[in-house]
Amino acid sequence: MKCTIRHITRRARGGVSIRDVEVESETIRAGRGNDCELHLPDPRVLLHHAEFSIRNREMYASPAPGADMQLNDTLAQVTRVSPGDKLRLGPFEIVLEENRDGEHVVLTAELIQPLGDELENLLSRSKVNVGRVGLSMRSWAWIGALVAAVAMFVVPWIASLYFNPSPLLMVLNTRDQRVAAAPTTWWSTGGISSAHKFFGQSCSSCHATPFVPVQDETCVVCHSGIQHHTDPAVFTKASFEGQACQSCHKEHQGNSTVARSDQKFCVDCHADIKDYSGDTRLRNVTDFGNDHPDFRPTVLVDAALQITERSKTMSGPELPREDASLKFPHDKHLRSEVKHPERGNISLECIDCHEVDAGGAYMLPLSFDRHCHQCHSLKFDVYIPDREMIHGTPETMFKQIRDVYDAVALRGGYEEPESPALVRRRPGTPLTPEEKAVVLDWSREKAEQTIKGRFGRGLCEGCHQVFDTPLSGGSTGGGWSVEPVSPTHRWFPAAFFSHRSHGDVECGTCHNARASTEAQDVIMPNAAMCQSCHGGESAKSRVPSTCVTCHSFHREGLPLMGPKRPQIFGSAKPIEPQSVVR
Amino acid sequence: MQESILVYRHLFYFKIAVGLVAAAAVAYALHNPLGQPNGGTWLGYTLGGIAGGLMIWLAWFGVRKRKYGVGKLPLEDWLSAHVYLGLAVLAISTLHAGFQVGVNIHTVLYVLTIIVIVSGLIGVYFYVRFPRLLSENRRGMSMEIMFGQIAELDREMRQIAMELDDATNAAVLDATQNTVIGGSLIRQLRGRDPDCPTTAARMFVERSETRGHDARRRQLITRIMRKEELVRRLRLDIQLRAWLRVWLFVHVPCSIAALVALAVHIVTVFYYW
Numbered sequence: 117m118k119c120t121i122r123h124i125t126r127r128a129r130g131g132v133s134i135r136d137v138e139v140e141s142e143t144i145r146a147g148r149g150n151d152c153e154l155h156l157p158d159p160r161v162l163l164h165h166a167e168f169s170i171r172n173r174e175m176y177a178s179p180a181p182g183a184d185m186q187l188n189d190t191l192a193q194v195t196r197v198s199p200g201d202k203l204r205l206g207p208f209e210i211v212l213e214e215n216r217d218g219e220h221v222v223l224t225a226e227l228i229q230p231l232g233d234e235l236e237n238l239l240s241r242s243k244v245n246v247g248r249v250g251l252s253m254r255s256w257a258w259i260g261a262l263v264a265a266v267a268m269f270v271v272p273w274i275a276s277l278y279f280n281p282s283p284l285l286m287v288l289n290t291r292d293q294r295v296a297a298a299p300t301t302w303w304s305t306g307g308i309s310s311a312h313k314f315f316g317q318s319c320s321s322c323h324a325t326p327f328v329p330v331q332d333e334t335c336v337v338c339h340s341g342i343q344h345h346t347d348p349a350v351f352t353k354a355s356f357e358g359q360a361c362q363s364c365h366k367e368h369q370g371n372s373t374v375a376r377s378d379q380k381f382c383v384d385c386h387a388d389i390k391d392y393s394g395d396t397r398l399r400n401v402t403d404f405g406n407d408h409p410d411f412r413p414t415v416l417v418d419a420a421l422q423i424t425e426r427s428k429t430m431s432g433p434e435l436p437r438e439d440a441s442l443k444f445p446h447d448k449h450l451r452s453e454v455k456h457p458e459r460g461n462i463s464l465e466c467i468d469c470h471e472v473d474a475g476g477a478y479m480l481p482l483s484f485d486r487h488c489h490q491c492h493s494l495k496f497d498v499y500i501p502d503r504e505m506i507h508g509t510p511e512t513m514f515k516q517i518r519d520v521y522d523a524v525a526l527r528g529g530y531e532e533p534e535s536p537a538l539v540r541r542r543p544g545t546p547l548t549p550e551e552k553a554v555v556l557d558w559s560r561e562k563a564e565q566t567i568k569g570r571f572g573r574g575l576c577e578g579c580h581q582v583f584d585t586p587l588s589g590g591s592t593g594g595g596w597s598v599e600p601v602s603p604t605h606r607w608f609p610a611a612f613f614s615h616r617s618h619g620d621v622e623c624g625t626c627h628n629a630r631a632s633t634e635a636q637d638v639i640m641p642n643a644a645m646c647q648s649c650h651g652g653e654s655a656k657s658r659v660p661s662t663c664v665t666c667h668s669f670h671r672e673g674l675p676l677m678g679p680k681r682p683q684i685f686g687s688a689k690p691i692e693p694q695s696v697v698r
Numbered sequence: 699m700q701e702s703i704l705v706y707r708h709l710f711y712f713k714i715a716v717g718l719v720a721a722a723a724v725a726y727a728l729h730n731p732l733g734q735p736n737g738g739t740w741l742g743y744t745l746g747g748i749a750g751g752l753m754i755w756l757a758w759f760g761v762r763k764r765k766y767g768v769g770k771l772p773l774e775d776w777l778s779a780h781v782y783l784g785l786a787v788l789a790i791s792t793l794h795a796g797f798q799v800g801v802n803i804h805t806v807l808y809v810l811t812i813i814v815i816v817s818g819l820i821g822v823y824f825y826v827r828f829p830r831l832l833s834e835n836r837r838g839m840s841m842e843i844m845f846g847q848i849a850e851l852d853r854e855m856r857q858i859a860m861e862l863d864d865a866t867n868a869a870v871l872d873a874t875q876n877t878v879i880g881g882s883l884i885r886q887l888r889g890r891d892p893d894c895p896t897t898a899a900r901m902f903v904e905r906s907e908t909r910g911h912d913a914r915r916r917q918l919i920t921r922i923m924r925k926e927e928l929v930r931r932l933r934l935d936i937q938l939r940a941w942l943r944v945w946l947f948v949h950v951p952c953s954i955a956a957l958v959a960l961a962v963h964i965v966t967v968f969y970y971w
Contacts, residue, residue, distance in 0.1 A: 148860050148867075159856045159871045162864045182864075231856075234874065235849035242879040244841065244936050246886065246943040253950050260951035264810075264958040268803040269966075302803050303966040305737070323970040330971070366733040381732065 117170050118219060119144050121154055124226040144168040144223075146205055147180070154210070154225060161206040168197070173218035177203055207231075268302070275299035276319065306368035322367070332678045335361040340681035343674040346393075353392045354385065361678060375664070379403065379653035382663040397426075404661050405651030410643045412436070413607035419599060430642035437636040441581045441599035444635035456491055466623040476616025478606060492578070496571040499532050500524060505575070514594040517572065518563040525555035525562075535562075567594040607640050611666040704826065706778035715782035719789040722748070726793045735796035737804075737967070745794035750960055752787050753811070756780055757957055760950065781822055788815045803966070807959040810952050817948040824945060828938045835934050844928050848879075851925040855899075858918045862911055866903060866918075873899035873922065879929060880936045887944060889937030896926050 121144075123135045139153045146154035149163040156165065166179045178194040179185035186204035187195050197203065203210040207229035213222040231237075278297040297317055308316030315321045322330045336342070339361075348355035356363075364381070365374040385392050387402045399409040410429035417425045419439045428436040448454070453461040469487045471480045484492075484507040494505040496517060503520050505513050524530050529543030538547070538555050547555065566572045573596050576582055581599040624630065626641040650665075651658030670677060704712075722745055731739040737746050759780045763773060791811055799805045852874040859870035873896040880886050891897075900922040903915055 150861070157860065159860055159867055159874075163867075233849075234852045235846060237875070238845060238849050238852065238877075238879070242845070242881070243886070244880040244932075246883065246940050246947070253947060256947055256951040257954040260955035261958045264806075264955035265962070268806060268959055268962045272803070272966075302801070303970065304800075304802055305804055305967065306798060306800055306802075319970050326969045328971060364732060366736075366738075369733050369736075376732070378732075380730075 117141065117144070117221065119153070119168075120220070120222045122213070122222065122224040124224055126226070142169070146210065154223065156205060156208050156225065156227075158207055158227065158231065160231075161208065165205050166203075168221075168223075170218040170221075173215075174198075175212060175215055175218070175221055179205075272299045272302045304368060307370040309367060309369065309374045310371055311373060312367065329360070330362050330367075332361045335365075336678050336681045339678075342677050343670045343672065344677045345669055345671060345674075347674055351393045351396070356677070376669070377662050377664050379662045382667075382669075386663075401663075403652035404663070404665075405647060405655050405658060407652075408643055408647070411608060411640065413638050413640055414604070414609055415607065415638055416440075416602065416604050419602055422602070424604075430638070430640055431644070436638045438604060438638055440603065440635035441601050442603070442635040443579050443581075446629040446632040446637070446639065450630045454491075457493065458490075466627075466629065470623075472615045472619075477612065477614045479615065481603075481605065488579075494575060496566055496575065499530055505572075510576075510594055510597050514563075514567055517566055518560070521559040521563040521566070522556060525559035526552070528555075564594075568596070607638060610671075612668070613666070703774070703777055703781065703822070706774055711775075711779040711782040714779075715786040718748070718783075718786050722790050722793050734798065735793075736798060737794050737796065742794055742796065745790050749787050749791040749794050750964065752783055752790070753953075753956065753960055756784050756787065757953055760953075781818070784815055784818055787811060803959065804963055807956060807963045810956040810959055814949055814953045814956055817945050817952065821945040821949060824942050828942055832935060832938050835931050835938070837931075841932070841935065844932050845879075848925055848928050848932075851921050851928070855918060855921045855925070858914050858921070861914060862918070863906075866906060866915075869895075869899040869902040870918065870922075873925075877925075877929060879932050883940070883944070886936050886940040889933050890930070891933070894926075894929070896922060896929055900926060 117140065119139050119141070121137045121139060123137065125133045125135070127133065141153055144154055144167070145152040145164055146156055146161075146166045146168065147164040148156055148158060148161040152164065154168070162180055162183050164180050165183045166177055166185050168175055168177050170176075175197045176194060177185065177187070177192075177197050179192075184204075184206070185192055187197070188202055189204070197212045199212050199215050201212050203212075207227055209226050209228045211224045211226075213224055215221050275297045300319055301317060303319070304316075312322075322334050324331065324334055342361075345356065346354040348357075364376055367374055383402050386398070387400055389396055389398045389400055401408050410431045412426050412429050413436050414424050414426040415428075415436045415438045417423050417437075417439050419441045425436075428434055430436070449464055450466075452463050454464055456462045469482055472478070473480050482488075489507070494507060495501060495503070496505055497503070497520075500520060506516050525539055526547070527543050528539060528541040528545055530539045532540075536554070536558055538551055539558055572594075573582055576598055580601070582596050583599065585593060585595060585597045618626075626645055627639045629639050632639050647658075649659055650661040653660055653662040655661070725741055726735065726745075729735065729739065729741045731741070736742055759776055762769065762776055766773075788811065791808060795804070795808060799808065855870050856874050859867045862870075876895045878885070878891065885891065900919060903919050903922065906915075
């Protein structure tokens, strides 16, 4: 077979150069190998890529194993090639131009996909700096700014609208509103205190006016009864003039209380209290555990005039004594055996008389009827065993005794042997007017005897202080009366104490009642007693106790410290329905 | 030159920053506010004002560095002050916050500030260390020269491989056509290609050394190895330059975001005073 191989090379500027090579061979090999008749010098072509041969005057092309060959854009194996057919061997296009009966064929070969410039190719696939990988500093900066603005301002701002509901947002129910409004808390500088949490998501509840600190008027909407620390008219230096609620009560400090409990806050002034008020009777204090003055109970020194005094300490040398107007020896009542009229010998415990009030803090007042009467009977006449004196005012009692004897005299049947026969007569026997006058005379005399006697005045004197009164001649007097009894309910009115939280401690640990012989004794502990368990704020081995554990800053009975509660909240005027936030 | 940023003017700005932080720390230690220390006390406002002012001034560096020869202070002063006062912001803003963090935008601002400062520190480290590595690696050659040499080597490799067996030729063709230098951000930062076709081609040719054409194969291997070395150096060059740039993509957007956060922080804190 003769073969004309026409190498076509197209120039960049459109020119075409043709180089013919004539070969004569049985088969024509195509490849990049130098031994190939159809030499295709390109690395993308195999050494021996394909082979052309003539059979029955037709030309056939067969690719080498693993070599790609396309006939008219279709992958082909051994195939017949007709004139005009285009074969692709790698980047070359081979066209059979002529086939003269298998004797002489003309093939054109053209490199139609040149490799191109190495440098250009290399550079085109090499991204050599960060700027070329789609990053632009400016656009990232914009994204950063935008994300920050949206996440930190726009989202919470939109959420804040849910607490000032527009008609559109009103369709949400309260719970949904709260969920939707949650991002407003992103603006919060710290957790809301426990007590304020229930409205803490609604910033404007307290922050009423933008760019203005929270005002006292807002606080007193709820906290309307906050009193001064001292009487501002007397202790001008401790009036806290010019201070706002939030000067001391710091909100957004987390899950606690805004009430101050730090010892230092109090000690700042109370370490040298005379500097603030020269004539104060308070003593300096710096720490409960080791620098607290001893307790000075406020005791009643004149029950009649209700004069109290607070000067003697519980450590002596002279102990405070209460003008109790009562005779009550604790020691006798707390003996191991006391005689009960019905139950024989019993032993009394403190709680048989002293009961904690419902709040658990203090003791309920004692009453004769509940605490004394079981043992201490007020029967005044053995021949009238079913009647007892009323435990009330002497006047009531006098009247009762007189009435009882009048009734007995009129009825008869009084069995005292020394009494007149008329009084001893069979009960119910009618009396003549003259007889009636006689028995009533007896009754008056008997009543006055009894009132003045050991079962009248004498019985009262067992516990009470009795004094003589002039007989005014009226029917109410009895010639004597009883000092009023007004026992002090709280000997330490400036301190809190909870009996319930000390319920596991024996009463006698703090109250040495077994040693008390008189009701005038103030059976209270001294500071050292409390200090045996309680230390100061930073105590390590005792219960850390700060000033406000027992004392209050805002003190009962003093004028209001803040502004008054706004009228609209205190008035009885109902809130307009449309102004109620759902 | 690079070290001189840190020791510039005998640590003048370092001393200023240390003085500022020390003063803030002493004030914080002596300050005894009601409740926990926080940004809302007089010291809190003062420290916040200083930290906020510094942040704005530090961000202004981004503007200043683009203006050559403007202003009284040379850029070196600005950069040295930027580094040290930037570090001071971390301490002052921590004291401003009274060491309190929470789930809120104020802590986001704090975190952004930390990110900016830490990325800046990394940047300083890169700028101190990498320029020398870069020039050592370049050995006076420009990138263009290295790329030119690689292209020339590719051409020679292909020519040699044309005469060799198909498998070798294919490996070499792959090496010349598919070796990527640089590439995506990750590849640039990584600085190497574990599947590099050039290395694969060298290993292939080394393994098949017994197939004849020994002289040509040796020529081929020499060229592939030279290319490998050039590629490695180019990749290192790209890697170092990428790291020198990429920290800024954290530093700058975060600092812009922090400025926005600072504005929101100030507005919301005083709106809800």
